[in-house]
Amino acid sequence: MGKRLTIEALSPVNGGGEYPAKGVVGEHLPLSAVIWREGHDALAAHVTFTGPLGPDTERREVTVPLALTDPGEDRWEATVVPDRPGLWTFRVTAWSAPWETWRHGLRAKLDDGRPADRLTNELESGARLLERMAEGVRTPERAGILLRAARALRETALPLADRVAPALSPEVTELSRLHPVRDLETRGDAYPIWVDRPRALTGAWYEFFPRSTGGRDAAGRPVHGTFATAAADLPRIAGMGFDVVYLPPIHPIGEIHRKGANNALTAGPDDVGSPWAVGSADGGHDAVHPALGTLEDFDAFVDTARGLGLEVALDLALQCAPDHPWVHEHPEWFTHRPDGSIAYAENPPKRYQDIYPLDFDTDPAGLGAEVLRIVRFWADHGVRVFRVDNPHTKPAAFWHWLLWRVKSTHPDVLFLAEAFTRPAVLKGLARLGFTQSYTYFTWRTGRDELAAYARELADSADFLRPNLFVNTPDILHAGLHHAGPAMFAIRAALAATMSPTWGVYSGFELFENEPLRPGSEEYLDSEKYELRPRDHAAALASGRSLAPWITRLNEIRRARPALRQQRHLVVHPCDHDEVLAYTKTDPATGERTLCVITLDPAAPVDVTVALSPESTGRTTGAPFTAHDDITGEDVTLSAATRLRIDPRTAVARVISWGAR
Template sequence: MTGRADLRLGISDVAPVVSCGSFSARAVVGEHLPITATVFREGHDAVAANVVWTAPGEDDAKSPFVRMAKLPPEPDRWIAGVVPDREGRWTFRIEAWSDPLETWKHAVEVKVEAGQGAEELANDLEEGARLLDRVAADADPDWRDRVTAAAAALRDEAQELTVRIAPALAAGLQKYLREHPVRELVTRSQEYEIWVDRREALYGSWYEFFPRSEGPVVGGKPTHGTFATAADRLPAIADMGFDIVYLPPIHPIGTVNRKGPNSSQFPGGNPHEIGPDDVGSPWAIGSAEGGHDAVHPQLGTMADFRAFVARTRELGMEIALDFALQAAPDHPWVEAHPEWFTTKPDGTIAYAENPPKKYQDIYPVNFDNDPEGFYAECLRVVRVWIEAGVKIFRVDNPHTKPLNFWHWLIWEVKKTDPDVLFLAEAFTRPAMMHQLARIGFTQSYTYFTWRTERDELEDYGRELATNSHYMRPNFFVNTPDILHESLQFGGPPMFKIRAVLAAMMSPTWGVYSGFELFEHVAVKPGSEEYLDSEKYSLRPRDWEAAEASGRSLAPYLRRLNGIRRAHPALQQLRTLRFHSVDNPNLLCFSKTDPGSQDAVIVVVNLSSHNAQIGTTSLDLPTLGLDWHERFGVTDEITGAHYDWGQFNYLELDPYREPAHVFAVSLPRPVQFPPPVA
């Protein structure tokens, strides 16, 4: 037999729980976290439940009493809301118990309504008085006299029945009794863990750029940028409202088999000949100049990098650094630790392949030949960059490395640096993507780039919201590897559409530089690779000229990020809800901020070429409203005001404005958790 046969009352389907409790669920500081469970018992006596919610380093005795409420429409489903106030490993468990006070109250009300008198209720009245005596024994001084008086009234045979029971059933006393119940047959679930990260684990706006492309153009030719020249770009990134500056690898780049422009193989036609413009791929890490713990000499020194990090912080942002576990053929690891790689029968080391693609400039690592040595080296490298000021790592292709390695590395880091975050760049099968999140990755790249139709977006949004207790998405609209066909052929309106979808649907989103300049040309038909990809070439851009001429999306991105900062609702994932529209080219969704009056409704035209009209059918209870209520909305993009209800006509022309982002004037805070049914 399996399971717990000692459970006196029924407790099942506890959430949030990851893999039956094998891994920690996830939340962030200040987030409203719903805890739910199915609680039931035999017979007709009332059952109730509470959550024991315990902070890191504390014991159950200090945990406040968090009573659970019924969660309609299921009769046995219960919910409570908690809000963690610090980082670290929190725990919770469910306590189910027989609720004799509620059983008594229900019985008395039913019997009185049926016309039974004091004589028939004699035992009920005495049982109620005895229950109140138990409450009074531990009651607060301010309430003890009131509870004692209610018990005395139940025993006062000189009074009419309604007078005897009135004090015990008074709303004020009933509220106190709910907060200080009599608990019998207390049954406890197992204990579950919630790892609580800092706020940036859930919410942030990312901007990716290559520092080496920020050098001056001399004589019509680009020159290699440095951390000092790249720092000149930071104020513009901050002005657009981005929080995280993500840098591709900044390490020395291998010279053996270095790729040329557009991933051309063997520059100059010779594996050992490198032309002056062949800067190579930053992901081909390592050369005689150093490896993963070094800075590319053309970018500067470690001191220059620290200054770059400091400047980023001065502007209210922070650095995310790429962590790519692979090596160029001339990486110091190759000579010092050949056992960390795979050797072919002919004695050569295997380079990376994804048939038919070949990456002769990269050696994949073999994690199984010397796990102790290689694991230790990876932890050392991560700590080098943490010491240099990096608290976020974007991990390259984690799905091609062992899961147990990532689980070990992430939690070893968090033992000493719990504020370090890890983003998984794992465009892979769903099972692997989800498991990486379960074992500890803070965020994940997603399939958003390839979700363009309404049904696809709705289904994917629901999936992510449902799994938000362990998987946090990062919606990048483009990457150096991914120029989706919608951007290649959708024109400037599609860039706006994708930016609105990413920035409003996901609390974390990202942009790769060049998006704001509408860069959209692929290297060849059917490819998602950019022409003259920045992965292999310097790509300087004239940012100021583009914005001055009105050919820049930067003001629009600035507005979207400003809206995100102004509305806590848009910083949520759990509250994402979709609403009906009678036009499949229109997508409507909302977000709310539990406990506040902040709500946002977004309607997006998914067609970048044609105007679309439609009528919404809003699910108003998800906004904390009744079906009949009217409310005001303000378009945060255009400033227009409207009076809305359940059904609303709208028209969106992509060449004018492809989306509405409505701030909703709610008459009252959105309740969390929902009230008792």
């Protein structure tokens, strides 16, 4: 005969337990399970949360009671807070709780007015349970409380109320919680949770090309930047409140089939080529472009960033230019066409003659070992974050092997998947171990689709962490082509508040919005193929910069822990089709932040937002005072809160309040 108690529908469980679920140090992780048995006897359960070995070589283990939060669905829940990175496991143990069953039944019979002579068996059963409970108590004083309660239940000379009072006392109730009597104890399976450092969940990313930081010469021509000129730009980036600076590939760029400006097939003598065409006679994925400097210069750049509170994210682009050293040293790592030539990359109608994809089937062990070496090489040079280019074009099994092999020696390394692909593939890569994922946020523009996507991302927190980039070198959404600065501010407000991690590609703060052609998502004069020096100081001085708004958003994110959470998001009904409203909650403090964002960059809106007591953390819908982090003023919130948003001054209201 099988187990009498059933433990099922556990969460968080990723891929049936094949892959670890996700958490970060200090995060309040909700754990849940459906637990049931036949009949109506009371049940109890706890979860054992076991962590990795710490510096003291001891394994962290905590046991947390599960609470029955949904009796109709037999759903039990608990919250755990990991305090160190690494691989944790959780295991649910459930049991039949005879003392709770007895106490509930006795109270019901007492309320029914049953006399003592009709409760003889119940009272004796209670006494025996108290004696069983006392056997598990080591402290004589506490055991004595239980044994005296058992004797009272057997004292037939006492009035019934006096016989049962000790057994139903708060002292015995507390002891029954600490030393429960367990019948039919059942242990569930153990499931893994990989706990990262907090940057895996929360951060603000800024992408820029070091080669575009050289300014212009006396004739106005762009000058190729270096790691030194890029380092000089870091205080500006840190000043806007960013946490991570992401660099496109910094390696030598191929000469063969180099692309010219605007992806022209023929490059001129001064064309710098695409950084994603990795490799030349100057080296491959473990080298730096000579025009940027030396490896020592890169180390100095990383040190400067670290001194400003910035991490450096490096692009991991597993592809090669035709003159990459691998093409000659390892021709078996590439796909050969019938005529013997190597196939270049294509995504019809796009063709990338300057890039050779890698073939992971001909020598998976050799190629995998080399990629692992490269990742560890850059990790040894201070890189702890990698943005992975097009991971959906490489085998999932390869990524699973690589990611967990890296984590085995560098558990603090994070990987962002640039997988703008089908949902199953995007989510599949997240499940198998990518730390973060690019998302479909760029293409979500209407209120209803944004609301649905916000809920989807919150519900996916166990395995997928979003990084909401407002733009990339490849993606200039049509919604930014003609809408003007207010739409840039709207997209920044949405990304910065909807997700705990968001990103900006340089030029966004300058409202760069000219497409290669009408309707295209490619930039005209794309920085992928040419130098794009920018005068951020002049733009800021003239008022043609979004930097102050971005800075304010990042300041608010740092001040409001609710905005650094992914799981706890509630979308609110409102009476305007061009307004999105949602609340995020910090489970540690109970603080909440209400974000009300217009989607109309032109016209002021008046909107009524419906706030339930549950979403505000109040017991009633009575009005209360909160703080608007945008205007700096206090506002009154109620069940039907009326707000005005004028995009000429600010496109959003961000309103916060603490737990009552």
